[in-house]
Amino acid sequence: GTGWPGVVLAYRDRVAVPGDVVVTLHEGNTPLVPARHLSDLTGCQVYLKVEGANPTGSFKDRGMTAAITAAVAEGSRAVICASTGNTSASAAAYAARAGLTSAVLVPRGKIALGKLAQAVAHGARILQVDGNFDDCLELARKTAAEHPVTLVNSVNPVRIEGQKTAAFEICDVLGRAPDVHCLPVGNAGNITAYWRGYREYAADGVVDGAPRMFGFQAEGAAPLVHGQPVADPETIATAIRIGSPASWAGAVTARDESDGLFHAVSDEDILAAYRLLAGREGVFVEPASAASVAGLLATAADGRLPAGSLVVCTVTGHGLKDPDTALLGMPEVEPLPVDPGAVAGALELV
Ligand code: F0G
Numbered sequence: 001g002t003g004w005p006g007v008v009l010a011y012r013d014r015v016a017v018p019g020d021v022v023v024t025l026h027e028g029n030t031p032l033v034p035a036r037h038l039s040d041l042t043g044c045q046v047y048l049k050v051e052g053a054n055p056t057g058s059f060k061d062r063g064m065t066a067a068i069t070a071a072v073a074e075g076s077r078a079v080i081c082a083s084t085g086n087t088s089a090s091a092a093a094y095a096a097r098a099g100l101t102s103a104v105l106v107p108r109g110k111i112a113l114g115k116l117a118q119a120v121a122h123g124a125r126i127l128q129v130d131g132n133f134d135d136c137l138e139l140a141r142k143t144a145a146e147h148p149v150t151l152v153n154s155v156n157p158v159r160i161e162g163q164k165t166a167a168f169e170i171c172d173v174l175g176r177a178p179d180v181h182c183l184p185v186g187n188a189g190n191i192t193a194y195w196r197g198y199r200e201y202a203a204d205g206v207v208d209g210a211p212r213m214f215g216f217q218a219e220g221a222a223p224l225v226h227g228q229p230v231a232d233p234e235t236i237a238t239a240i241r242i243g244s245p246a247s248w249a250g251a252v253t254a255r256d257e258s259d260g261l262f263h264a265v266s267d268e269d270i271l272a273a274y275r276l277l278a279g280r281e282g283v284f285v286e287p288a289s290a291a292s293v294a295g296l297l298a299t300a301a302d303g304r305l306p307a308g309s310l311v312v313c314t315v316t317g318h319g320l321k322d323p324d325t326a327l328l329g330m331p332e333v334e335p336l337p338v339d340p341g342a343v344a345g346a347l348e349l350v
Contacts, residue, residue, distance in 0.1 A: 002026075003026070004026055004028070004029045005024070006022065006024030006026045006028060006065055007024075007027055007028035007062050007065060007162055007165040008065050008066055008162065009022055009024070010029070010165070011165050011168055014165075014168065015066065015162060015164075015165060016158075016161050017069050017070055017158055018069075018070050018073045019069045019070055019073030020073075021069070021073075022065065022069050023068045023069045023072060023097055024065045024069075025094070027054045027055050027062055027064075027065055028054070028061075028165055028166075028169065029169065030049060030050050030166075031048075031049075032047050032048070032049055032050075032173045032312070033047060033050055033281075034046070034047055035047060036281075037276070037280040037281055038276075038281065038293065038296065038313075041297065041300070042297065042300035042305065042307075043307040043308065044305065044307065044309045044310070044311045045308075045309070045310045045311065046296065046311045046312075047178075047312045047313070048277075048281065048283055048312075048314075048315050049169075049170060049312055049313070049315065050283060050315055051166070051289075051315060051316050052286075052289070052315065052316075052319065052321075056086075056089045056093045056118060057089070057114075057118075057317060057318035057321055058086040058089070058090065058317040058318065058321070059086075059163065059190060059314070059317070060086045060089070060091075061090050061093075061094075062162045062166060063158075063159035063161075063162040063163040064090040064091055064093075064094045064152065064159070064162070065094060065162055066159060066161050067079075067091075067094075067150075067158050067159050067162070068091075068094040068095060068097075068098050068100065070156075071100065071152065074150065076100065076149070076150040077100060077101060077148070078100060078101040078102070078148070078149040078150070079091055079095050079102050079103070079149060079150045079151075080102070080103045080140050080143055080144055080149045080150070080152070081103075081151065081152045081153050082104075082105045082133060082136030082137040082139065082140040083104055083105070083106055083111070083115075083136070083153075084106070084110070084111060084238055084241060084242070085106065085112050085115030085116065085238065085239060085321065086115060086316075086317055087104075087152070087153065087154075088104035088106055088115065088118075088119045088126075089115045089119055089122075091104060091124070091152050092104065092118060092119045092121075092122035092123065092124035093118065095122070095124070096122045101125070102122070102123075102125065103125040104119050104124045104127065105129050105136040105137075105139055105140050106119075106126065106127070107128075107131060107135070107136055107241075108129060108131075109128075110132070110238050110241060111238060112238055112286065112321050112322035112324065113322065113323055114318075114322060114323060115321050132232070132233060132241065132242075132243065133187070133241060133242045133243075134242060134243050134244045137155075137246060140153060141153075153187075153246065154187060154189025154190075154193075154246065155189075155246045159189060160189060160192055160193045160196060160247075161193075162193075163189065163190055164194065164200070166193070166194060166314065167181075167193075167194045167196075167197025167198045167201065168201060171201050171206065171207045174310070174312075176208065177201070177202065177209055177211050178211040178309075178310045178312040179212065179306070179309040180211050180212045180305060180309050180311045181194060181198070181212070181213055181311070181312050181313075181314070182214045182216065182293070182295055182296050182311060182312070182313040183213070183214070183215055183216065183313075184215075184216055184217070184237070184239075184288050184289060184291035184292050184314075185215040185216060185224060185240065185245070185262070186221075186241075186245065187242050187245045187246050187247060188224065188245035188246065188247035188248060188250060188251035189246070189247045189250070190314070190316070191213060191215050191247075191250070191251050191254050192247045192250025192251060192254060194213065194254070194314075195210075195250070195253065195254035195257070195258065199257075210258060212258045212259050212260045212261075213254045213255055213258040213260035214260055214261055214295060214299060214305075215251060215255060215262045216262075216263055216264070216265055216292055216294065216295030217240065217263075217291070218235030218236075218237050218240055218264065218266075218267060218288075219264045220234040220235045220241075220267070221234065221235045221237075221240060221241050222262075223245060223248075224245065224251055224252070224262045225263060225264040226264075230243035230244075235267055235270075236270065237286075237287040237288040237290075238287075238288070239286060239287070239288035239316070239317060240291065261299070261304065263295055263299060265291055265294040266294075269294040269297070270287055270288075270290050270291050270294050271290070273291070273293040274290035274325070276293070277289075277293055278319060283315060284318065284320070284326075285315040285318065285319050286317040287325055288317060289317050292313040292314055293313050293315070296311065296313055
């Protein structure tokens, strides 16, 4: 064989996807990395599920292999999605691989540069909408309802089937379920998918129990925390700049059935966690991903995260997605002459 076959084939008996020919980029099997510094800070055993290691750099590939496989099986020729950037990058890549046309609706000026570059590279029809993600999703749903194009947002149930495999992988590697699972939450498909995966493994006796699900949102885009939609969501973490999550009910079920919680983190705390992950753990993620770690630190500090817990934080997307945030505040510097003395001087070695 050719090694890891991708999530649909790796979990063939557990993932319900129509179609015999699986469209895959061999996504999944991502690293579960022990986080020593975060473990020291929290008194817990913390692991990072590094989803930026997927083929297009985010967890969306797990759901997109399933969604595009199903679209091909149904005879679809075109797919459409609304996106804050990662879904569109993934849809564009898998559609290109399958020979389908893709159209992506993105909020104008509010998607990170790398994600836009991916959609361009894979040949998507890119429609920048003068509105936010919630507006884009409504447009995508209406278009798919009235025209022969398949909607591949996570409101398409087959996406959730693919994404739940991350929970399987974590249990397979740890040999048990974690005590707590931390996730950034935007449209809430992913927390819905993880909870389905954990529950299925527990129900089938593969592992003993399921983790408490901790969902974190950005303060300016925290509808689940406040219990009502947010009309004008705002956050530096553009991936989760969402005011009206489509999988609201799934997220609430995950929280309630798991004895979990929702909590809002500030942009400042998101950026601090973002820098800590890159600077101390060596894991470069995009800002939205750092919301899970900002939330980990907040709940450790306020006593809601029990010391000694086995915790997994999903870091959902790669840092290269958003170079602008990485370069925020970088000073302009004069280039050096080709001179060893200048290098030693600049590095304060002399
Ligand atoms: N982290 C990243 C990097 C994301 O791109 C998203 C969602 C989330 C977290 C939240 O996941 O929506 O399942 O709760 N991105 C979507 C997109 C909305 O269009 O790429 P969720």
